[in-house]
Amino acid sequence: MKRHSQVAHARVICDTVSSGENIIWKKLKTHHFVNNLRLVLPASDYLKIQAQTERLTFTYYEGTIALHKLITAQFIDKIKDDPQFLLLTHSKEIDDDNVICITDGSLYLSLTEETYRRSGLLGKQSGFMLPRKQKCKWNLKIDISKGLNFERTENQQFKLLWFLEKVLIEEFQVVMSFNQEQLDIPGFEKCQVAPHVSIFKNSLVPDLQFQQDDSWLCEILEWIALCTLKSKQLVTSEDPYISAYSETVSIFDNEDRNSRLDLVIVEWMGLLLPKHALFSTIKSLQLQDEVYRPSWFAMVDYGVMDSNLSHGNNEHSFESNGEHIDLVLGKHEEWLLYQVLGARDGS
Structure with missing residues (x-):
């Protein structure tokens, strides 16, 4: 299958959660220095995990x-x-x-x-x-x-x-x-670093059923990013040129097959988050009891600029300052990870 031009610059991994350590956990552990962590989930589901999430102070x-x-x-x-x-x-x-x-x-x-x-x-x-x-x-x-x-x-x-x-x-x-x-x-x-909670109202949500399709992967990649920014592009289609990706613009053409939801965005931001921050956040969402488990969540972490390590033992390239991003779309049994690296930051 031909690689989509936007997805080609990201490393994309799908896996299922098991009692053992899966490949996505291992890949997340290679990201050393994070200073911004954002969590997105349906507002109706946030009530289920509000107490656990608001206790996550790093x-x-x-x-x-x-x-x-x-x-x-x-x-x-x-x-x-x-x-x-x-x-x-x-x-x-x-x-x-x-x-x-x-x-x-x-x-x-x-x-x-x-x-x-x-x-x-x-x-x-x-x-x-x-x-x-x-x-x-x-x-x-x-x-x-x-x-x-x-x-x-x-x-x-x-x-x-x-x-x-x-x-x-x-x-x-x-x-x-x-x-x-x-x-x-x-x-x-x-x-x-305490959590900061905000609401993103009436956001358009595309089909989150996992697909091995580059156009779908590209759509979800930008959709998660736009959610964390509370972009108006997901509320109204008045200005279709904000987005560089035709997939995101086109979801308004299929709005009857998509849904609109109020989303909660939880953000932790400081100079450096502890290494366990990613796993503490995900652990608070991966509950065994379905009554208290969100139907889905998206998590985005941003790497520190100008650190001398990329993922693993690789040095950062200079021309892009060294920042890099991980995006996770998670359900109870399915995970999707994007690792968006600089042109020469791959591991």
């Missing part, structure tokens, strides 16, 4: 600090056993600045050429050159899951702390997510 920590004061041997010993720990420097541009993150027990550094030459560390040249600026960057990955080993002076881990103290001396804005109730670091502020 925590992260924010501060400005020189990294050698934060990333110490004692700090790494403290976080090494926490698989949920996330750290990300922000307010930096991925193509021009040094950017650092920690996820899945590894420290990832994206360094400018000047910084890398002074670091004494051994890395790999970035795959994304900037010929216009005659610059390149260097990537390093250091395993800290078992703490730091100082047995040999040429060891990357031994050199890391020297590099942070002697070379990378600037202060960074840092956000962290920790799997403990309290992270006591001077100068860091505890930030809580």
Whole structure:
């Protein structure tokens, strides 16, 4: 079957929910840094899960600090056993600045050429050159899951702390997510992300019966995105040129086969959401008792701009800032996942 031009830029996966871990769960786990999470479901169904959803408040920590004061041997010993720990420097541009993150027990550094030459560390040249600026960057990955080993002076881990103290001396804005109730670091502020609930009235809803058809997949992809934006395009067809996709415009031609519903949109937005945020949200919706389970839901998560990792271990491309999006359409037994990546962010 010929690939639809709009769907061709997204990775699309269908699966069924089972007691074991399905492929969609595994793919969602490869998305490290999320700062915006949106949930869409029928207003009539929201009443069923309102109590669970409104309890989902997520925590992260924010501060400005020189990294050698934060990333110490004692700090790494403290976080090494926490698989949920996330750290990300922000307010930096991925193509021009040094950017650092920690996820899945590894420290990832994206360094400018000047910084890398002074670091004494051994890395790999970035795959994304900037010929216009005659610059390149260097990537390093250091395993800290078992703490730091100082047995040999040429060891990357031994050199890391020297590099942070002697070379990378600037202060960074840092956000962290920790799997403990309290992270006591001077100068860091505890930030809580509570759900914000809004209503999208009289939205047109297309057929949500899963189909192996690229036109349908394209229609659902944009429909979910337009729902999260509460776009007037789903309420009235007065301006059909707002949408680039003919499928979304054409659903008004078949309105008798579609339905209109009031939708609830729940949004969590901060600098960094914890790694368990996606799964806590989905878990609150995947109830066994049909009386309390929504008939369907859509979830969208947006990646942090200028982080140095895409999905998995892949670096972000520079020209698109590094943001990326996951969209999930879920029913009790059926799941549909779109992973919308930059042109060179695939894994």
